[in-house]
Amino acid sequence: MIDYSLLARRDVPPAEVMHLNYDLFISSFNSSDRVGYTYRNVQAARKIWIIHPEYQYRDEDLPKNAEFFRPTEKLSVAEFWLRFLSEAALTQVDPALRIAVDITGMMRPHLMLLPLILKHAGVRYVDFLYSDPASYVAGNSTEFARGEVSHVAQIEGFEGLHFSPSERDVLVIGAGYDKVLVQLVADHKRACRHYVLLGLPSLQPHMYQESQLQVARTEEWLNSLGEDSFLFSPANNPFMTAQVLGDHLSREDSSRTNIYLSPVGSKSQALGFAWYYLCEARETATSMLFPFAPFYSRETSSGITRLGIFTLELDWIQDI
Amino acid sequence: MSNENPFAVTKAVDYTDNQIAQNFVSFENIAGRPSVIADPKNPMPLFLVGGKGGGRTHLMRRMSYSLQKLDATTNILTKIRHDGYVGVYFRCSGLNANRFAGKGVDTSTWNALFAYYMDLWLTQLTLEVAVDICESEGVDWHQADIATFVQSVMDLFDTPPEMSVPITTAGIADLHNVVSRLLRELDRSINNVALTGRLEPVIRSSPGRLVFGVSKSLATALPGMEGIFVTLLVDEFENLNIDQQRYLNTLIREREAPANFIVGSRRWGLRTFETLSGGEINKQDNEFELTVMEDAYAANKKSFKSFCEDLVLKRLQVSGTFRNATSVVDLFDDLSSDKFFDLECKALVGSSPSCDRKHMSSLYDKVFDATGNKDLAMNIVSELEFSQHPLLEKLAILKFYQMWNKSAGPNLASAAAASSLVASLLTKRPQKEAATLLGHWKLDMLAQLYVENDRKLPYYGFEHFIEMSGYLPRNLLIILKAITRWSIFLGESPFSAGTPISAKAQSEGVREAAAWYARDAKPVGDLGRNVDAAIRKLGGLMRRMRYSDKPVEVSCVTFSTDRHGLSKDGELCLDACIQHGLLLEIRDGQPDRNSGSLQHRYQLNPMLAPLYDLPTARRGTFTLQGDELRAIFDPSVNHSDFDRIVSPRIKRMNAPFTDFDENQEVLF
Numbered sequence: 001m002i003d004y005s006l007l008a009r010r011d012v013p014p015a016e017v018m019h020l021n022y023d024l025f026i027s028s029f030n031s032s033d034r035v036g037y038t039y040r041n042v043q044a045a046r047k048i049w050i051i052h053p054e055y056q057y058r059d060e061d062l063p064k065n066a067e068f069f070r071p072t073e074k075l076s077v078a079e080f081w082l083r084f085l086s087e088a089a090l091t092q093v094d095p096a097l098r099i100a101v102d103i104t105g106m107m108r109p110h111l112m113l114l115p116l117i118l119k120h121a122g123v124r125y126v127d128f129l130y131s132d133p134a135s136y137v138a139g140n141s142t143e144f145a146r147g148e149v150s151h152v153a154q155i156e157g158f159e160g161l162h163f164s165p166s167e168r169d170v171l172v173i174g175a176g177y178d179k180v181l182v183q184l185v186a187d188h189k190r191a192c193r194h195y196v197l198l199g200l201p202s203l204q205p206h207m208y209q210e211s212q213l214q215v216a217r218t219e220e221w222l223n224s225l226g227e228d229s230f231l232f233s234p235a236n237n238p239f240m241t242a243q244v245l246g247d248h249l250s251r252e253d254s255s256r257t258n259i260y261l262s263p264v265g266s267k268s269q270a271l272g273f274a275w276y277y278l279c280e281a282r283e284t285a286t287s288m289l290f291p292f293a294p295f296y297s298r299e300t301s302s303g304i305t306r307l308g309i310f311t312l313e314l315d316w317i318q319d320i
Numbered sequence: 321m322s323n324e325n326p327f328a329v330t331k332a333v334d335y336t337d338n339q340i341a342q343n344f345v346s347f348e349n350i351a352g353r354p355s356v357i358a359d360p361k362n363p364m365p366l367f368l369v370g371g372k373g374g375g376r377t378h379l380m381r382r383m384s385y386s387l388q389k390l391d392a393t394t395n396i397l398t399k400i401r402h403d404g405y406v407g408v409y410f411r412c413s414g415l416n417a418n419r420f421a422g423k424g425v426d427t428s429t430w431n432a433l434f435a436y437y438m439d440l441w442l443t444q445l446t447l448e449v450a451v452d453i454c455e456s457e458g459v460d461w462h463q464a465d466i467a468t469f470v471q472s473v474m475d476l477f478d479t480p481p482e483m484s485v486p487i488t489t490a491g492i493a494d495l496h497n498v499v500s501r502l503l504r505e506l507d508r509s510i511n512n513v514a515l516t517g518r519l520e521p522v523i524r525s526s527p528g529r530l531v532f533g534v535s536k537s538l539a540t541a542l543p544g545m546e547g548i549f550v551t552l553l554v555d556e557f558e559n560l561n562i563d564q565q566r567y568l569n570t571l572i573r574e575r576e577a578p579a580n581f582i583v584g585s586r587r588w589g590l591r592t593f594e595t596l597s598g599g600e601i602n603k604q605d606n607e608f609e610l611t612v613m614e615d616a617y618a619a620n621k622k623s624f625k626s627f628c629e630d631l632v633l634k635r636l637q638v639s640g641t642f643r644n645a646t647s648v649v650d651l652f653d654d655l656s657s658d659k660f661f662d663l664e665c666k667a668l669v670g671s672s673p674s675c676d677r678k679h680m681s682s683l684y685d686k687v688f689d690a691t692g693n694k695d696l697a698m699n700i701v702s703e704l705e706f707s708q709h710p711l712l713e714k715l716a717i718l719k720f721y722q723m724w725n726k727s728a729g730p731n732l733a734s735a736a737a738a739s740s741l742v743a744s745l746l747t748k749r750p751q752k753e754a755a756t757l758l759g760h761w762k763l764d765m766l767a768q769l770y771v772e773n774d775r776k777l778p779y780y781g782f783e784h785f786i787e788m789s790g791y792l793p794r795n796l797l798i799i800l801k802a803i804t805r806w807s808i809f810l811g812e813s814p815f816s817a818g819t820p821i822s823a824k825a826q827s828e829g830v831r832e833a834a835a836w837y838a839r840d841a842k843p844v845g846d847l848g849r850n851v852d853a854a855i856r857k858l859g860g861l862m863r864r865m866r867y868s869d870k871p872v873e874v875s876c877v878t879f880s881t882d883r884h885g886l887s888k889d890g891e892l893c894l895d896a897c898i899q900h901g902l903l904l905e906i907r908d909g910q911p912d913r914n915s916g917s918l919q920h921r922y923q924l925n926p927m928l929a930p931l932y933d934l935p936t937a938r939r940g941t942f943t944l945q946g947d948e949l950r951a952i953f954d955p956s957v958n959h960s961d962f963d964r965i966v967s968p969r970i971k972r973m974n975a976p977f978t979d980f981d982e983n984q985e986v987l988f
Contacts, residue, residue, distance in 0.1 A: 076422050078514035120515065150845045153418035159511040161504045164445055165414035167336055184844065191411060220798065220836050224329070258414070283508070287416065 002246055002279055004239040008311040011236075014304050017041040022100040022127070024048070024090075029063060030055055030105035034131035034304035038102050042129075048088060052107050054296045077109045077156045081117040093122045100127040100309075103267050109155045109290055111267060112274035116157055119314040128310045130268045132203045132236060134303025149181065149291040152188040158277055158288030162258045165191060169258040171289075172197055172231070172245065174273055176265030177207075179214040184291045185262040186221040192260060194223045197244065199235025199265060204305075207235070211265070233272065235265070236308050241272025246280055259286040268308060278317040325808070326639035326815070327801035330373070330794050337386045357616050358383065358582055360405045360551040365572045365581040367557075367610040369590060371901040372840065373794020374613035376584040380553045383582070384409035385449045395458025397544040405549035405580070406453075408445050412559040415441060420564070423514045427563065433510070435567045436523045439530040440503050442552060443473075446534050447496040450542070454492050461542055463489070469541035470495045476533040479524045527596075528571055535579040551580045558589020569602050570595040587612070588843065588899035614791035628786050628796055635797075636815055649782050652803075653820040660745075661766055665710035668773045674705040674713065678772045683717055686869070686975035687730045696732065703735040706742070714765035715757055716742040721870040725977040760874045763935060764866060770933075771867055777933045779830040780823040787936045788830065788926045790904060795927055798836060803829030830930050837927040841901050850893045850955040855902050857952045857962050859924060859932035864966075865942070866934060868973035873940025878906065878923040881944045890954035897953075901925055906938075919943075 012020065018041040025044035027035060029051050039047065049063055051070035062068060069084045085091045093099075099118070103111040111128075118126055171192035175182050176199070186194055196215055202208035219225050233244040249259060261277065263270040277288060329339075358368055360383045368376050381387060384407040392399035400406050420434045421427075450469075454461055470490045474480050481502055485494050506521055513519040535550035560568065572581050573595045593602040604610050617624040629648045655664055669677045675684075680701050687697040704720060706712040719738035724730045744751040745758055770777045779788075789795040807814040807825035814821050838855070842848040858879075865871055886894065897903040906921035926936040944952065951957045951965040971978060 076424075076514060079424065082515075116515075148845045148848050151418070152844075154416055156423065156514040157511075159416065159419050159507070161507040161511075162414065162416065164441070164448065165411050183839070187840075189413065191413070220330070220840070 001250065002242075002316075004243040004246070004275070004279075007239045007313065007316075009237065009239060010309050012307045012309060014307070017307055018043065020100070020309075021098075023098045025100050025102070026050060027102035028052055028105035028107070028110075029057070029068065031299040032105060032133070032301050034133060034301065035102065035105040037304055038104065038129065038131055038307060042100065042102075044100070050084070050106065050110075052105075052110070052296070054107055054294065055298050056295055057298075077113050078117070080110065081114060085117065085121055091121055093118070095122055095124045097123070098127075099123060099125075100129055102129040102131070103271060104129070104131045106267065107296070108263065108267065108270040109292075112155060112263075112270055112277075112288065113157045115274065115312050115314060116278055116317060119317050124314055126312050126314065128238075128271060128312055129307055130236070130266075130271070130310070131307045132305045133301030134204070134305055149184050149293045152184055152289055152291045155288045155290050158261075158274070160258070160281070160285050160287040161283060162285045162287070163256060165258060166256065167191070167193075168253065168256060169193065169260070170195065170249070170252060171260040171262065172248070174241070174261075174263035174265045174269045175211055175215050176269070177210060177214055178264060179217045181264040181291045182215065183218045183221045185264060185289055186218065186223075188289065188291075189260050190221075190223070192223070192258075194225070195229055195231055195248070196222065196225075197231040197233060197241070197263075197265075197269070199269060200232040202235045203266065233269075236268050238268045238272030238275055238310055241269055242276035242279065245273065245276040249281075249286075254284060257285065259284075260289050261286065262289040262291075264291065268310075271310065275312070280318070282318040283320050324639060325801060325804045326635045327797050327804055330797040330801055337381070337390055357611055357613065360403075360407055360553075360580070360582060361549055362609075363549075363577065363580060365575065365583070365608045367590065367608055368582060368584045368613065369587050369610060370613035370615075371587060371790070371792050373792040373798075374617075375793050376613060377555055380407075380409060380555050380582065380584050383407040383551070384553055385452070389452070389456075396453055396456045397459050400453070400548055401544060404547075405551045406449060406545075407551050407553050408442070408449055409553040409555065410441075410445050412554065412556040415559070417560050417564055419510055421561070423519075424517060425513060425519050429519065431563050431567070432523065433506070433519075433521055434564055435527045436521070436525070437503070437506055438564075438567060439525065439527065440499055440506070443530045443534050444496065444499045444503060446538065446550060446552075447473075447492060447499060450538060451492045451496055459544075465541055465543060466490070466492060469537050472537040472541055473530075473534050476529050476537075477524045478526065479522065481524060527567070528574055531571060532576040532579050536576065539578045547578075549578050549580045551582060553582050553584070555584040556589075557583050557585035560591075562591040565591050566594050566596055569593055570597055573597055573600065573602055573607050581608075586899075587901070588896065617791040624791060625783075625786055628789070628793065629782075631793060631796070632782075632800065651815060651820055652780060652782050652826055653822050654781050655778065655823050660709050660711045661762070662709055662711070665766070665769055668769050668775055669710050670773075674707040675701055677710065677713070679710075679714060679717060679769070680705070682772075683720075690730055690976045696730070699732055700730060700735040703732065703739050709746075710769060711762060711765055712742050712745060714768060715745075715761060718761060718765065718870065719757060721975060721977070724975065725870060725972075729976070761871075764871060764875055767933065767935070768867055776827060776831075777930070778823050778827045779930055779936070780826040784936050785830070788833075788929070790901065790925050790927055792901070795833070795837065799830055799833040801829075802832040802836075805829065806832070834927055834930040837925070838931060841925070841927075843896055843900050847892065847896050850889070851896050851900065851902060853955065853959075854893050854897060854953050855924075855928065857959070859928060859934070861952070861966055861970075862924060862934055863932040864970050865973060868970065869975050870973050870977065872973060873942050875935040875937060875939040876942055877926070877929060877934050877936075878921055878938050878941040879944045880919040880921045880941050881949055882919055883949070885946055885950060887950070887954050887956070889956070890950055893953045893955060898922065902928065 017038055021043040023045050025042050025047045027039050027049060029049040047067065049066055049068035051057060051062065051068050069087060071080060071083055075083060101114065169192040171189040172195045173182055173185055174197045198208065198211050200208050231244055231248055233241040252259065261273050263273040273288065277286065358366055358379060370376060388399055388403060388407060389396050420430045453459055467488050467490065471487050473495055474487065481498050483490060483494060483498055509519055509521045538550060539545050539548055574597060575581065595602060602608055632648045657664065674680055684697045684701050687700050688694060704713060704716045706716065716738045719741055720735050723734040723738060727734060741751055741754050744754045767777055785796055785799045788799060803821060803826050804814050806828040807821045810822065810825050812822060812825060813819050842852055862877060865876055898905050902925055903922040904925055906923055921941060923938050929936045947965050951962040
């Protein structure tokens with residue numbers, strides 16, 4: 001059993017962000033206050049913006065006088081990162097390089113695959129940063145995907161070696177505000193036993209109640225929803241999320257049970273799911289699912305309350 | 321009082337095999353014989369198609385090996401021989417077929433790989449069943465027979481994989497392990513291609529050879545399996561893309577006994593009947609049969625009603641909630657109704673005098689607006705009063721409006737004639753025209769009274785729930801689940817002897833179920849958004865028609881159309897509404913007597929009716945063509961343009977019944 005609490009994490013108040021110092025800082029560009037604030041204030045010899053096509057930024061919206069990566073064609077998640085490393089001349093990285101990645105504005109499938117990509121590039125340690133908002137703009141009605149979800153599918157790099165389906169199969173959904181995402185994922189694997197992981201403590205006190213409300217609205221799509229269906233882990237601690245998943249799933253019969261994971265809540269929760277998978281579940285009957293949407297809202301939150309720093313030790317990732 | 325909800329489980333997937341067996345209710349045809357919707361011994365492949373909740377998965381799992389095993393009273397081989405088949409059930413979602421795409425690999429490579437993967441997958445499943453049979457009590461297959469079986473399957477490979485034990489001593493489980501290992505190797509290759517950029521699988525057999533060969537070997541090598549169909553129960557076909565479906569269609573076309581297919585799919589999930597066999601297309605009744613579950617139920621309405629009653633009673637009995645329940649109808653309260661719904665209507669309008677009732681005030685305003693004559697308006701209102709029978713007032717007003725429309729305007733003579741006609745209903749010999757007026761319009765006028773007086777339209781009665789279900793049993797279960805929850809919330813004792821569920825709980829539950837259906841039935845993606853918009857426009861239009869001064873069609877939830885003039889996106893949208901169960905197609909298309917073009921008829925799914933205060937039963941039909949049809953289904957037409965286009969129709973139904981609007985623009 002892995003003890004994820006050994007991994008380093010700390011919280012930094014907004015005023016202290018300017019004291020953070022790295023050789024390379026990577027962040028996904030969007031219009032949220034907290035993303036811009038972190039980018040401006042972190043000290044780094046080199047900063048690179050990632051421009052996700054899902055945000056549909058036009059040329060004139062893009063940051064001026066900044067290095068950015070913006071693919072011109074449609075790429076899969078892995079292709080996206082491999083192209084990025086190539087264009088940024090990072091295909092073989094000096095392990096001593098101090099790297100930070102702000103995942104706050106990053107697409108979930110991308111932030112989830114990035115640790116594995118960086119490991120292959122020779123990176124051993126990387127700080128993943130995530131800034132907490134003060135609130136979401138539409139409260140419990142906030143929708144992050146703009147427009148409709150196009151399909152639910154496995155995330156590249158997180159596809160398992162599955163057995164034939166059975167009534168033992170499990171789906172764990174990391175739920176957040178967007179009830180439609182929970183509904184679509186649950187419906188996609190409607191024959192599984194469903195569990196819902198909620199952020200508790202949540203990023204802000206009211207957010208837990210709001211997430212519960214959203215889950216209640218998807219009850220009909222979740223199988224046998226009851227008290228036993230819920231898992232809890234702190235919303236801003238991906239290592240605890242990984243721990244909770246590891247502890248819960250270790251009770252399943254891994255010789256016969258297919259496990260599906262789907263983090264549709266906060267980015268730090270998504271990182272926790274990914275970290276669990278990369279450390280424990282590679283080459284097992286475990287897959288990560290995601291409801292892909294072509295477009296995302298650029299600005300869903302206001303304010304910044306704190307910056308979480310999670311140091312990933314990439315040697316922990318299973319070799320296969 | 322138990323707070324257990326006997327309808328908590330609404331999906332077959334939520335049931336264990338034991339629960340499937342316990343809760344299964346057979347659908348019987350009119351003569352009382354079990355209706356054979358799907359026969360696993362029929363050599364003709366079958367597509368079992370329909371909406372979510374039609375009972376496909378339930379039925380297919382019922383035919384599966386694991387349920388055969390539960391039913392077996394002696395040994396499983398005896399049971400299989402008795403049944404004449406062994407059912408190999410699986411869900412296509414288990415293939416995670418989305419991953420056979422992209423990642424820098426061309427489509428033809430993926431298709432070839434998928435075909436091989438599918439063959440191995442089906443082989444693995446068949447072998448799992450064979451292993452279980454072999455290990456079951458009372459089954460005594462000799463090693464020699466098993467070795468023959470194993471050898472014959474290994475011979476199906478062009479490049480045989482390695483086996484860790486000699487074939488002569490190998491068990492079926494060893495063979496299963498070989499196939500599982502091959503699948504894992506493929507999984508690794510497929511999963512890692514994104515990062516490695518390489519996909520070099522070893523394809524060890526020709527398409528179809530394994531699938532058909534293993535079934536044949538099962539039947540020839542293993543005692544007791546001779547003459548047995550190996551029926552592949554392929555569920556959730558909609559999870560395969562068009563190329564993947566072509567491959568399965570090819571297997572169906574090229575099938576070899578004893579392998580057989582029953583394929584379950586959502587209606588919208590049937591992407592093609594094309595095959596990879598020289599461009600041939602599988603044709604219904606030639607290469608396969610197709611059964612739409614809802615149509616099978618709809619063809620036997622009485623049987624479906626009995627089926628629903630049995631379903632409910634079984635749930636109550638199994639859950640222990642009401643073991644002695646024998647009649648379902650009595651479990652639900654209804655609002656006792658006299659001929660003119662007097663009690664109900666008086667409760668709606670309150671104790672104010674007739675002239676103060678909302679429908680009377682509205683009448684006054686309309687006559688005054690049309691004539692400027694207060695005295696005339698007041699006299700007409702007085703003439704149409706039936707203070708003890710608010711419903712008759714509504715009918716009289718309706719008749720008056722009908723006469724207004726035909727003549728030059730509102731006049732006292734028309735009011736008097738309308739009043740006299742309706743008054744005959746209070747005599748022993750009502751006029752035939754009055755009886756027809758009442759028979760046609762009473763429910764719509766009652767509905768108008770509810771809405772005008774800001775009260776929610778009630779939906780109650782088990783018969784209505786069956787109607788609402790649209791022949792999808794799961795919809796009925798969802799309705800009952802929501803009703804039960806509301807009943808408990810309101811402090812009632814649902815399903816206790818002598819205490820029927822209140823009309824309020826029923827109505828609230830029905831509304832909740834309607835909202836669920838609207839969310840659940842919608843397709844994913846932009847198509848879902850377009851479909852949602854179209855249904856909102858259509859439902860809104862039907863509502864405005866029903867609650868107009870002079871509705872033209874009785875309880876109108878159905879429209880006919882020639883479908884002409886729709887854009888490609890509009891056609892896509894309309895077809896998606898049908899395939900996803902938001903519209904029901906009424907299959908009696910008649911040629912239009914003027915133009916000769918075939919008219920299609922579609923009903924708004926009755927599950928959605930409560931969202932728009934519409935009736936669940938189908939009666940009148942209105943025509944939608946040209947601009948109006950486009951305005952509803954074409955995604956490029958926004959809501960305000962839609963309003964402008966349908967405005968003339970609505971104006972003709974509301975006093976003063978003209979469609980002239982000097983501000984109207986011509987859009988098309």
